Amino acid sequence: MTQSTEQGTIWLTQDAYDKLAAELDHLKGPGRQEVVARISAARDEGDLKENGGYHAAREEQGKLEGRIRQLEDMLARAEVGETPQNDGVVEPGMVVTYKFVGDDDDEAETFLLGAREIEPEGLTVYSPQSPLGSAINGRTKGDTVTYEAPNGKQLEVVIVDAVPYTG
Incomplete structure (x- = not known):
């Protein structure tokens, strides 16, 4: 799992x-080789102007190179850390359960406070920079927090639980 803890890190x-x-290793090795082979095979078919396979392979190459740059940047800025302590404090790497003030406990929602680069199956991820994420980051289980939603509405939530992500 990943979380942006500050700008740049x-x-x-x-x-x-x-x-x-x-x-990254796969994309730079076998992934690149596969795309280059498809481009070469499509180029051998002749006229490139009307060669759909060639254009599709070139587009795929652009996406692959973009993902390689993204991964290189993320890994260069990465700070490898331990799983957060199980102390009820909301921070990146915590699975947070919250509910809106006035809702029943069975209406509580759970998410991982982190970034979307690796989104665990079945678990929504909210960024620490999102309105809710920034409002609850550093707060504690049981706290009531007010934040401004993207639509400008003031929302009030209760932090029901915060436990380290272990997946």
Whole structure:
């Protein structure tokens, strides 16, 4: 899992760092080779102006190179850290359960406070820079927090729980 903790630094667990590094290695090696082979094969088919396979492979190459640059940047700015302590304090790397003031407990919602680079299956991720994320970051289980939603409305939530993400 990843979380941006401040402008420019991305906090990663060791597992997340290893997964992103493995993806980068694959893209720079076999991934690039596969795309180059498809471009070469399509080029051999003749007229490039009307060659859909060639243009699709070139577009895929652009996306691959963009992802490589993104991963290189993230890993260069990464700070590998430990899973946060289980102390009820909301911080990047915590799974947070909250509810709106006045809602029943069964209406509580849960999310991971982090960045979307590695979004765990079945768990929504909110950035620490999002309106809710920035309002609750550093707060504690049981706190009531007011924040401004993107539509300008003031919302009030109660932090029901905050536990370290262990996935």
